[in-house]
Amino acid sequence: MGGHGAGAALRASSVGSFAEWVLRGIGQVFLQNNPLTGALFLLGISLSSWVAGVFAVIGTVCATGTAMLLGVPRDSLARGLFGFNGTLTAIDLTFYLRHDWHLLAFVVLASAASSVLTATLQNFLNSNHVPSLTAAFVATTWLFLAGLKQFANLSGSRTAVIRAHLPHEATPTAASLHPQDLLTGFFNGFAEVLLQSGVWAGIVILLGILVNSRISAAAAAVGSLVGFGTAWVLGFPVQVMAGGLSGYNSVLTLIALGGLYYLLSIRSALFAVFGGILSVVVSGALATVLAPVGLPIVTAPFVVTTWICLFAASSLTGLRPIHPDDAGTPEHNLQHAGRTWDSTEPHRFGT
Template structure:
């Protein structure tokens, strides 16, 4: 009995940590532990928010009868964790933030099934869209939302400052501040996939550079606010090839820059929209290639006309 209870507790802990790891698209418990360490080292409130949201979403998924395999992989908990992180980032009062976290995380879990079915029918992934939808529903009622930083003239960054800003971008994928948190996130991603870690670094660096060239605030760069959508987009598309990944990162930059001009709190919406656009584009390219294949086979199989054949 004691062994069974211990095993159940261990499985529950792994599920919780995988839910956190899925924030950076890694179904890995160690990745989740690295994100948790990043929050604990920088802001304990964020750690509580992520854990609270993930637990609420996973319990809601269990009550809704969702597939256990998906729950164990962290697919039902990570949007809840993100909803909690958003609540504690935008709401100053801890009690209000905690209440919103539980309600929002539960909402992401109940929204997930019908919304994911609709997206799958169109060949699209869920990403962090449930968190975005739920957060946008309550965010207009709050007055403590952060405003975008004002632009300052672009200046050349040193290697240390550049590295710090890029790592801070990785930290911002989980709403955490600072290069140390970003380094922990990078270690967690690399433990699951070195390819994905390289993609995340490349996406964060390219997106940050592009935003700076477009005149974005250097303060925003130092805080990691310029590169996190690029990092997430690269993570989502790195397995599709270099060109789709670069195209997705470029599109995420354009969308984030456009939203910043209007002062919209888009969070990870540029990542989600850029990923969806590239997924649709890849589907069209694949369909055209499949449609063209029979014609190519027919062309290759057609008999070669020889002089003797023409004479006959």
């Protein structure tokens, strides 16, 4: 009883609340509002790279702290909605700068900027009943990576900035696909969402999703398989598929469309699979478009594909959309499906 009371007191304290917001922010990378899920994601990141794990915390803390200082509503902070873009931004920047104080300063600035961009996008998209997803991460990453080419004190520290090049046509590869490639590709599909790799990292991350929602975990698993299979049919290189690079956007797309922002049904499940397939095509298209400027696609295919599928909601009368403010887990959404719908707000649950 004493331990339980101490734990409750810690969670009720300012420090405990902020720590919970940070963990929820990490969990929201996969659209999961659960601190235990966030803790497992952090463990998965650290299994792949302890440096990435440290900077994931730094980025989430800076993004959440900035939002708190600027007066973001407490409900949004408590759901981690202003933390996850900082998580991803910080991890991504660790690939492009030498690990010194320049990187730390750049991460703090970029993570803070991600919170402002999150607010901007939420204000712009809310009237259309569409979530901002990881768009703030994508925009912040592109902005800060593009700037590296002009900053003399940073450009000399670059370690892996993509070299700008004209897009070239892919040629068939002679490498054959082995069962081991499917196994590693499947689990790397989860790890690569957090810019990591490794079967154990993928297993822990999938477990983290499962802790919060069995339906979302199933959607993520299908998404990884859909991404891998679509890439194989289209002729992606084997190393790309085995590395999870063909599946991670599909994983996120299936989670978003498979019961989260559309009520789960046979139609919405098939629509989610369609979205996962489309995300692979969008990945190829964006890789071609961004090649001349040397920027990575990161999670842009997920954002573009999911937005396409959600902006169409008012015309897709066979599907039942859910307003981002009302979206819980797919299980929660199904439990509340019997509530009447407000005819003036067809995306929202009625009272």
